[in-house]
Structures are given as C-alpha cells and as structure tokens.
Amino acid sequence: MKRSVEEHAERFSEKATEYDDSKSDEYRACADLVVSYADPGSDDVVADLGAGTGAIALAIAPDASRVLARDISEGMMEEGRRKASEARITNVEFAYGEFREPNLGDVAVDIVTSNFALHHLSDDEKREAIRVMAAAGARRIVLGDVMFFGEPDPEEPFYSPEVDDPATVGTLVEAFTDVGFAVTVAERVHDQVGVLVAERIGSGEEVPGAE
Numbered sequence: 307m308k309r310s311v312e313e314h315a316e317r318f319s320e321k322a323t324e325y326d327d328s329k330s331d332e333y334r335a336c337a338d339l340v341v342s343y344a345d346p347g348s349d350d351v352v353a354d355l356g357a358g359t360g361a362i363a364l365a366i367a368p369d370a371s372r373v374l375a376r377d378i379s380e381g382m383m384e385e386g387r388r389k390a391s392e393a394r395i396t397n398v399e400f401a402y403g404e405f406r407e408p409n410l411g412d413v414a415v416d417i418v419t420s421n422f423a424l425h426h427l428s429d430d431e432k433r434e435a436i437r438v439m440a441a442a443g444a445r446r447i448v449l450g451d452v453m454f455f456g457e458p459d460p461e462e463p464f465y466s467p468e469v470d471d472p473a474t475v476g477t478l479v480e481a482f483t484d485v486g487f488a489v490t491v492a493e494r495v496h497d498q499v500g501v502l503v504a505e506r507i508g509s510g511e512e513v514p515g516a517e
C-alpha cells in the first residue's frame with residue numbers, strides 16, 4: 307500500500323459526505339455489473355469488502371439474507387448506515403474490517419463482493435486479500451475495480467499513482483486461480499476498469515485456510 311490503512315481511512319472519512327455526489331459513468335457501470343453478477347439468493351450471506359457508503363451492499367440487500375459490509379473508514383460507513391436507515395434496509399451490518407482481516411466472525415459467507423477498493427493494496431497484499439476471501443468460504447467472488455486490460459496509463463483519470471496501486475487483469479486472474487477459483491467472467495468497462503467473477507471449483511478443502 308502506498309499509504310497506511312489509517313491514512314486511507316482518514317482520506318475517505320474526510321470526503322465521505324460528498325463521496326456519492328460525483329461518480330464517473332465507468333464507476334456506475336462497474337457497480338451495476340458487480341450487483342448483477344453477485345446475484346445472491348434469499349438464503350445467501352454476502353460480505354461486501356471496502357463497502358464504503360454501501361453502493362453495493364445496499365443494492366444487494368433486498369435479494370440476500372444478510373450483508374456484512376466491511377470498511378476501514380468510519381466516516382464512509384456512517385454514511386452507509388444513514389442511507390440504510392433512510393431506505394429502511396435492516397439486513398446490512400456495517401463494521402470495521404480490513405481486506406486481510408475482514409472481521410467476519412464465524413459467519414459462513416456465500417458470496418464476496420468488492421467494488422473500487424482493492425486497488426489500494428499492493429499486488430502481494432491483493433493476493434493475500436483474495437486468499438482471505440476464499441478462506442471465508444465463498445462460492446463466488448465478484449470484483450469490480452480499476453484494473454489494467456492493457457498497459458498502465460497514469461494520464462488516465464481512473465487512479466492516482468500517489469495513493470492507488472491497481473493490478474493487471476492477469477495478476478488478479480492468477481490470484482483467484484491460485485486459491486481454487488475459476489474466473490468465469492472478465493468484463494472490460496474501460497481499458498482500466500473491469501469486473502471479474504470468480505467461482506469456486508471443487509470443495510474448497512484444497513484452499514489453504516478454507517473451512
């Protein structure tokens with residue numbers, strides 16, 4: 307990470323109340339795809355990591371049994387809780403959780419989602435985060451994020467090289483494959499923005515740390 311967890315948390319908390327106001331078309335397309343590919347059933351527990359103000363968690367909640375929304379920024383989660391209360395959504399629980407220690411307790415998670423958040427981690431940290439997602443027991447992981455389909459281009463607006471550290475699509479696919487998942491969908495929204503859907507193959511017992 308190019309900043310500490312605490313610095314990232316502070317950065318997001320400072321802009322939390324305006325966060326929802328200015329979103330790019332690509333961000334919206336990405337979020338819509340994550341919601342649509344997550345496709346939970348009414349019994350499914352979803353963990354939304356880097357949940358922010360709840361763009362994914364709150365959209366998924368009506369279709370899921372329960373959504374565990376985890377983030378490091380109290381300010382972002384406070385906005386999320388406010389939006390949930392306004393929309394009378396009661397099955398989303400916002401709580402502190404870092405990608406590599408998501409604080410999911412002993413709850414059996416069916417689906418993990420994450421949108422526009424994992425790119426704050428270095429590639430090694432992303433691999434560790436993806437290992438932790440797999441170990442939570444999920445059958446499906448849906449990742450929307452800044453990711454490079456071609457060559458990285460710092461002139462593009464989708465990331466700030468001082469604070470963000472996006473991976474190539476190849477690195478992410480390899481990380482999912484390494485923990486026993488097959489990437490069944492790779493949707494390119496922009497050369498630097500996409501959505502990957504990874505499905506567990508096999509029982510999961512072969513994944514280090516999985517139940």
Ligand SMILES: C[S@@+](CC[C@H](N)C(=O)[O-])C[C@H]1O[C@@H](n2cnc3c(N)ncnc32)[C@H](O)[C@@H]1O
Nearest residue numbers: 318356357358361378379382404405421423426
């Ligand atoms: C660009 S926002 C995306 C929020 C939401 N997923 C969305 O689609 O609008 C990135 C979020 O990732 C969170 N974040 C950054 N680093 C994180 C980490 N290491 N673990 C968990 N969350 C993190 C930030 O606090 C912020 O809320």
